[in-house]
Amino acid sequence: MLLLKEQPGVKYRQESCPVLENRSMGPGFCRITLAAPAIASLVEPGQFVQIFMPQEHPHMLPRPFSVHKADPENGIITILVEIKGQGSRLLASREPGSFLKLLGPLGNGFPPPPPGSILVAGGMGVAPLAFLAESVKYSRTLLYCARTADLLICPEADFNIPGLQIMRATDDGTAGFRGTAADLLSGCIAEAPAVFACGPRPMLVAVKEICLKRRVRAWLSLEERMACGVGACVGCVVPTIKGYKRVCRDGPVFPAEEVILDG
Amino acid sequence: MLLLKEQPGVKYRQESCPVLENRSMGPGFCRITLAAPAIASLVEPGQFVQIFMPQEHPHMLPRPFSVHKADPENGIITILVEIKGQGSRLLASREPGSFLKLLGPLGNGFPPPPPGSILVAGGMGVAPLAFLAESVKYSRTLLYCARTADLLICPEADFNIPGLQIMRATDDGTAGFRGTAADLLSGCIAEAPAVFACGPRPMLVAVKEICLKRRVRAWLSLEERMACGVGACVGCVVPTIKGYKRVCRDGPVFPAEEVILDG
Amino acid sequence: MDEKTANQRQEKIIAPDLSVDLGGIILKNPVLAASGPFGYGREYGELTNFKDLAGIIVKGVSLEPWSGNPPPRITETPAGMLNAVGLQNPGLESFIKDDLPYLRTLDLRIIVNVVGCSIDEYAKVACRLSGEAGIDGLELNISCPNIKAGGMAFGTDPAATHLVVEAVRRETKLPLLVKLTPNVADIGIIARAAEEAGADGISLINTLSGMLIDTVKKRPLLGNAFGGLSGPAIMPVALRMVWQAAEAVRIPILGMGGITTADDALQFIMAGARAVAVGTGFFYNPELAKVLKTGLEQYLKKEGLAGLKQLEGIARF
């Protein structure tokens, strides 16, 4: 199978990474830039890192975050954080100059999108998909969708990528097209050779349905609560037609036809 | 009895206190100044405050610290912190401008020292005793003792108090008299009407023995692990000849002849 | 929805009714102070007004005074604490003379936690307390060692549980809660024994038995070696036991163990608790009752519910 890469040698690293920048992206969101040379040089779109908590919180699990941008030349990666609970709040309050221990890159990542692919990002799903969009040169379309304009936290300028067509949609019509990601996708899927999606569960369910119906190959990036992040504890599984698969190791990207989303 | 004041009305307050200054006092020690107007106006020497942990640590007990200085006019109190574990480390890292919730003043405090009293401070025991020394105008002697010079964290300038005689001692002779607090006390106790002591357990044991032998009244300030800090949970008791007494409510100051130190 | 119904619904939403009936004890809201941490109420009474609390379960009362365990009695643990107070208390008569008059002045339900070393002692304390005004219910703490039966806690054995509850039931008409120890393999069996013997409600959980060691002194950290673990650390265990007890009995359940937020309290209610109690949480925040009451109110408003009834045990169905 194309997707699940074999991992003969060790392809991930632990690094203690200085925070270079920590910028608020509107209430409840931030963007953290870290010096992580080893991870930056290895990471591919769709992979993620486990971020360990600062020493004052020795009894908290690491938190998984997608790599949003990687600059291997300068040894820098960027992540987008939505503040949901204690872990993300702690990350959002990290000052530049402080350190965070990272483990990564983890997971399989997306396969290379063929020309003309559609990338469907719901909310924070934009983090890995913007990276994917940047990774190829030929034409592709990014659908960037959320409930309302405030949740489209990546500014237009972020997508100044040659050959990238970008369409926005909000459920309430406060930015771009008024409607869901599924509505938008239905309107433009006709010619697409493949779809790549990351976002809330209901969006993925809709994307899967549309793509299966139109017989368009689709790859979905999933989330599950994690402990080890490397595939050892079998804690982060999702059901697939081939049995339970680990999101952290066999995913987070799964072929839409394999993964069982509401089982 | 003189010591255990009756508490008819509520004499303590909860305050959310801005940190005004947080100064390192050498490795492992710091001095924190807080705006705490209600506590500053009520507190007497020997009383303490319970400091609640910052919100990022919602599952930690408050920590008891003696009030070291109080300036009721400006509504300011100062505490001295020795970094021992997670709680004190968190306090030491609090930046000016951040807030700490305080409950206090708690405990009975010292009775007024008669003229000519000797105050015996071992290590951090200096915190309440410097406050006691400042609270009266007539002559009194402060013995300020520790294992080694680095642990005498309060500088000479701190004791520029009229009528106060101060003698230092270190076990290793690196500052002042070479010897223990007990050695020093034995040499100067002859004329003293009363002794007031705060410091490590072995020092208190020695002070008690000396004072009982010389029939000098002595008051010892004790420490115990605390939960409520107000006398409700009966968690912080010490044995006395009248049964278990609560350090937080019946103490922390006990008459030497009542408290059982190694029972 | 016509305008009138909408208005009525609006009204309900503005002031949801938090009151509950805990086995005959009518509570204005479901938040109680757990037995122990709150002592006999006086100290916390100085600290906060009791407006947001429905009642106090006072510290365990025995027939004679108990002096308790040697210090250290408490120590902090990750997200919790150990205590080995050893049920220090002034004894029944002193409680009635010195503490009960104060408690009567409070606008709160007063539940007295009863401890003993023998069935006879439990029964005597319960009988004497039943004759006193101002007590709204009893909570039988059956975590105490059964001296006659080798020192295992009454509450670890269904037969011993049945006997002690039955004996107390005979002595009192007050609403009777039985407080279970979590240090058992099957909490449902014990809960059922208490119900069958006449309990009006089940309280749980008491602390988990635990210890720490001081590696410098190479000795147990607590004076009594073993202590009781409480606080957020144990909440998942407490919640599971409330769920299991709720499956086992029909009488209402008072849930406790590690509650520090309104969401925690809701979890207990959704697992099957009628009301909740807070112990360790007050140490972290003496104003916790207010946080819980307000949070529950807000939740009901948000969900458009008039009261807590529909939520009781909802996660089980």
Next chain:
Amino acid sequence: MDEKTANQRQEKIIAPDLSVDLGGIILKNPVLAASGPFGYGREYGELTNFKDLAGIIVKGVSLEPWSGNPPPRITETPAGMLNAVGLQNPGLESFIKDDLPYLRTLDLRIIVNVVGCSIDEYAKVACRLSGEAGIDGLELNISCPNIKAGGMAFGTDPAATHLVVEAVRRETKLPLLVKLTPNVADIGIIARAAEEAGADGISLINTLSGMLIDTVKKRPLLGNAFGGLSGPAIMPVALRMVWQAAEAVRIPILGMGGITTADDALQFIMAGARAVAVGTGFFYNPELAKVLKTGLEQYLKKEGLAGLKQLEGIARF
């Protein structure tokens, strides 16, 4: 002390001997990976070299493959976590074919955790594993439900414990550890039953049964509703049980539950453990084995001790 003795002492202090004999399993140091979190070793093998670890207790192996529980399988709790993996495993034959060859390449003691639904299944797995090279010991996980006896775990009943341990003992000459569940009233009785039935050592504790509820969905948070609580939150309970088990039996004890520092490991040893295992701690810090080993070494040096022997159970004496 003459010069020679002083030098000898110095030498000892420079390199204290951390090795221990855990019921016939010789460990270069007392730090093992607990069964489960580490899987079958491969993933952590990529992540860290195993130089500071003495051995791995691999994830529970059953006769047939088990698919495990539906997600979510894990969630964080205050200073701990709940897991309801449900003992997902590829089954005995797949383990021997796909995982054991890799494990044999490691310079580590390999202990296989054995799970089953019946005494027969336990015995079969143990028998088959005993015929394989590269296995240094078995750990019998008796927290599994005894299907024939209404689904209560084997390890909650001394008689069931005796039966299953005896049956397995008959099938294997490998060192046999029996891993106890903490969800019991009296751990000493269970430990003694295991010893009498022929165990070479006792492992404890397995996870405490617990749960959380998602108040938005009004459902249990875990797919399986109940899960096992592990991590620092439970350490006081684990330590108390190790102490009680050590009082009850003469065979050595493998202590675990919430270890994240060398001081934690020392506490277990001082309570009576011969060796310790780490599960959840590796999630917080994949390099934890190094932290523990170095910390224990430093402690022995500081105390001028040649080995761990003198510390075993010292807090009890």
